[in-house]
Amino acid sequence: MTLILSNEDVEKLLTMPDCIDALEEAYLELAEGRGITRQRSDCITPTSYSEDAVYGLKSMDGVVPKLGVSAIRINSDIITNPRVGNSHRRVKVPAAPNDRYVGLVLLFSTHNGEPLAIFPDGVLQHIRVGATNGLGIKYMARENAETVGILGSGWQAETQLTAVCAVRKIRTIRCFSPNRENREAFCVRMSEMLGITVTPVEQPEDAIGGADIVMCGTNSIDPIFYQKWVEPGMHLSSIKKPEIEPAAIRAAQKVVVHTHDTAPMLVVAKGAKFQEATKDTGWNAAQGLDFKKFPTLPELIAGRVTGRDAEEDVTCFLNNLGLGYQFAAAGSVIYQRAVEQGVGHALPTDWFTETVHP
Amino acid sequence: MTLILSNEDVEKLLTMPDCIDALEEAYLELAEGRGITRQRSDCITPTSYSEDAVYGLKSMDGVVPKLGVSAIRINSDIITNPRVGNSHRRVKVPAAPNDRYVGLVLLFSTHNGEPLAIFPDGVLQHIRVGATNGLGIKYMARENAETVGILGSGWQAETQLTAVCAVRKIRTIRCFSPNRENREAFCVRMSEMLGITVTPVEQPEDAIGGADIVMCGTNSIDPIFYQKWVEPGMHLSSIKKPEIEPAAIRAAQKVVVHTHDTAPMLVVAKGAKFQEATKDTGWNAAQGLDFKKFPTLPELIAGRVTGRDAEEDVTCFLNNLGLGYQFAAAGSVIYQRAVEQGVGHALPTDWFTETVHP
Numbered sequence: 029m030t031l032i033l034s035n036e037d038v039e040k041l042l043t044m045p046d047c048i049d050a051l052e053e054a055y056l057e058l059a060e061g062r063g064i065t066r067q068r069s070d071c072i073t074p075t076s077y078s079e080d081a082v083y084g085l086k087s088m089d090g091v092v093p094k095l096g097v098s099a100i101r102i103n104s105d106i107i108t109n110p111r112v113g114n115s116h117r118r119v120k121v122p123a124a125p126n127d128r129y130v131g132l133v134l135l136f137s138t139h140n141g142e143p144l145a146i147f148p149d150g151v152l153q154h155i156r157v158g159a160t161n162g163l164g165i166k167y168m169a170r171e172n173a174e175t176v177g178i179l180g181s182g183w184q185a186e187t188q189l190t191a192v193c194a195v196r197k198i199r200t201i202r203c204f205s206p207n208r209e210n211r212e213a214f215c216v217r218m219s220e221m222l223g224i225t226v227t228p229v230e231q232p233e234d235a236i237g238g239a240d241i242v243m244c245g246t247n248s249i250d251p252i253f254y255q256k257w258v259e260p261g262m263h264l265s266s267i268k269k270p271e272i273e274p275a276a277i278r279a280a281q282k283v284v285v286h287t288h289d290t291a292p293m294l295v296v297a298k299g300a301k302f303q304e305a306t307k308d309t310g311w312n313a314a315q316g317l318d319f320k321k322f323p324t325l326p327e328l329i330a331g332r333v334t335g336r337d338a339e340e341d342v343t344c345f346l347n348n349l350g351l352g353y354q355f356a357a358a359g360s361v362i363y364q365r366a367v368e369q370g371v372g373h374a375l376p377t378d379w380f381t382e383t384v385h386p
Numbered sequence: 387m388t389l390i391l392s393n394e395d396v397e398k399l400l401t402m403p404d405c406i407d408a409l410e411e412a413y414l415e416l417a418e419g420r421g422i423t424r425q426r427s428d429c430i431t432p433t434s435y436s437e438d439a440v441y442g443l444k445s446m447d448g449v450v451p452k453l454g455v456s457a458i459r460i461n462s463d464i465i466t467n468p469r470v471g472n473s474h475r476r477v478k479v480p481a482a483p484n485d486r487y488v489g490l491v492l493l494f495s496t497h498n499g500e501p502l503a504i505f506p507d508g509v510l511q512h513i514r515v516g517a518t519n520g521l522g523i524k525y526m527a528r529e530n531a532e533t534v535g536i537l538g539s540g541w542q543a544e545t546q547l548t549a550v551c552a553v554r555k556i557r558t559i560r561c562f563s564p565n566r567e568n569r570e571a572f573c574v575r576m577s578e579m580l581g582i583t584v585t586p587v588e589q590p591e592d593a594i595g596g597a598d599i600v601m602c603g604t605n606s607i608d609p610i611f612y613q614k615w616v617e618p619g620m621h622l623s624s625i626k627k628p629e630i631e632p633a634a635i636r637a638a639q640k641v642v643v644h645t646h647d648t649a650p651m652l653v654v655a656k657g658a659k660f661q662e663a664t665k666d667t668g669w670n671a672a673q674g675l676d677f678k679k680f681p682t683l684p685e686l687i688a689g690r691v692t693g694r695d696a697e698e699d700v701t702c703f704l705n706n707l708g709l710g711y712q713f714a715a716a717g718s719v720i721y722q723r724a725v726e727q728g729v730g731h732a733l734p735t736d737w738f739t740e741t742v743h744p
Contacts, residue, residue, distance in 0.1 A: 140481040384509055
């Protein structure tokens with residue numbers, strides 16, 4: 029049978045510790061060259077949805093032979109580019125029937141090629157970002173780290189906190205985000221979810237000062253963490269490059285990035301209004317930081333570099349780019365649990381296979 | 387609803403003339419840059435299936451905004467490399483449950499992103515190769531061409547004949563392939579299918595001599611058509627580069643290739659026994675033919691080059707590489723017909739979409 033799973037199923041089946049374990053094993057395989065992943069591809073065209081929007085077909089994939097799975101993640105998006113201040117944001121529109129987004133993961137077996145499962149990417153997309161930063165913390169933060177300052181109160185912040193609590197015995201969490209209402213609601217919700225008091229604070233400095241681990245979990249395209257806030261022994265964690273000021277990155281004794289993979293393979297059709305939105309802010313290049321020189325998380329997990337040499341070291345993990353590989357690794361757990369628990373719509377595998385030679 | 391279709395459905399829904407029409411329109415879009423396609427990617431790893439086999443996750447995609455569709459084609463293969471004479475063949479093993487292959491096409495709407503259909507790639511894979519060579523014939527063979535010589539009697543030969551009969555008024559077809567039993571059975575079957583007598587012959591020269599159109603439809607990795615057989619006014623048609631001897635290609639006044647797309651993006655894991663099978667025979671490079679210099683089928687259809695200038699010209703079309711784009715173009719017809727005729731398993735589209743932001 030081939031399983032069709034929902035986001036609700038994935039949320040129930042995949043715990044953060046399980047996802048962290050699967051990624052850890054998969055990254056070791058990746059570092060050793062036994063697991064592989066390919067560069068993301070983006071095909072962008074005009075769409076009849078609106079003149080200002082574009083259609084995007086995005087895919088990324090990866091294979092983890094040790095876990096017996098491969099996965100391809102596909103997004104079929106309507107994207108608009110509203111102007112926000114001086115820059116343009118990319119906004120996905122839930123344009124599919126019933127106001128829904130379209131992102132799918134297809135999971136296959138490397139043992140016999142069969143399609144194992146099809147499920148939406150949304151929940152896993154969030155958990156894998158958290159799990160990846162969680163691994164950065166596991167290998168780089170001080171063993172005795174117990175205080176977290178988090179910037180952000182959206183869904184990214186939620187999975188970031190779940191992840192840090194899975195790898196360290198956290199006792200204190202302070203959260204800043206610009207909108208008081210959001211951060212207060214977030215803190216109430218997360219306190220209940222984690223069983224640890226998450227305290228809303230009025231200024232970023234109040235969250236960061238004295239924190240063992242600083243987590244940036246926002247969608248900001250400008251720095252939100254500055255060098256002046258760096259304290260000895262701190263671990264800095266970011267879910268995207270621009271969040272941490274380059275000077276703060278330079279202040280760290282150890283910096284590790286998620287991957288050296290290059291930017292997506294981009295194919296843009298004539299007439300697609302896409303250029304403005306992809307314009308590089310120049311944050312990276314202008315600051316002279318060469319991300320290729322930092323070791324990667326798989327290299328760190330494989331023991332080729334150390335994450336921290338001394339208690340007072342400042343360490344920094346930058347989750348710079350996602351990989352299709354993550355969907356395969358975590359997908360293997362989701363599938364295994366779904367089979368064990370009898371979750372999902374089980375369709376005949378013959379519907380997704382064929383006797384005709386392809 | 388999202389439709390799950392079978393190969394039998396596709397065979398019933400997609401006629402060769404419809405496929406040719408859809409590709410013709412789509413190629414025009416591609417030539418104008420309004421349609422786009424991306425390079426195929428192949429991820430290759432070891433598999434537990436056997437020590438000599440590899441696992442391959444292959445994907446290619448394309449978007450045709452004018453037809454309102456995008457498609458991604460995915461193959462999840464177990465591949466062995468048996469030695470045949472001095473070379474290695476790549477053989478896909480039907481290793482999935484019930485001895486089946488795994489190749490899928492996912493079709494999406496560019497209007498709102500929604501998943502329209504999922505179907506196996508096998509039948510469409512065959513029809514699109516035929517339709518592509520059919521377009522080569524439509525634009526390059528003499529208008530009054532009525533005699534076809536075909537080399538090969540497998541499934542490729544079948545769709546090649548169906549295609550030529552869709553674009554020219556063919557009266558005579560002669561077929562050569564090395565195995566008498568195969569070619570005779572093929573001729574009986576094709577005569578019935580096409581309503582034209584397809585005659586088996588003992589030597590390739592008997593099929594080719596006096597033919598207006600010579601079609602190569604084999605899986606040979608060595609030349610099967612030679613310069614000495616070229617006659618004035620002939621159109622040569624090949625489904626893969628090595629079939630036609632380079633000297634014969636040079637003898638043509640007009641040569642058109644399917645695409646200038648580069649070789650697939652190949653990612654190979656440590657330990658995957660793959661190198662031997664992909665070794666280039668050097669056919670292309672050694673003969674000094676630069677395929678990038680030949681115009682492409684989309685350029686031909688867009689009228690940027692002529693396919694034939696005189697009755698006595700020798701013309702040659704080389705279907706050198708497939709494109710994910712073809713699956714989108716033909717997929718739009720399959721989907722439209724399936725909806726009209728109520729064919730396929732209709733599943734709730736909500737199963738393949740999501741409320742969570744991906």
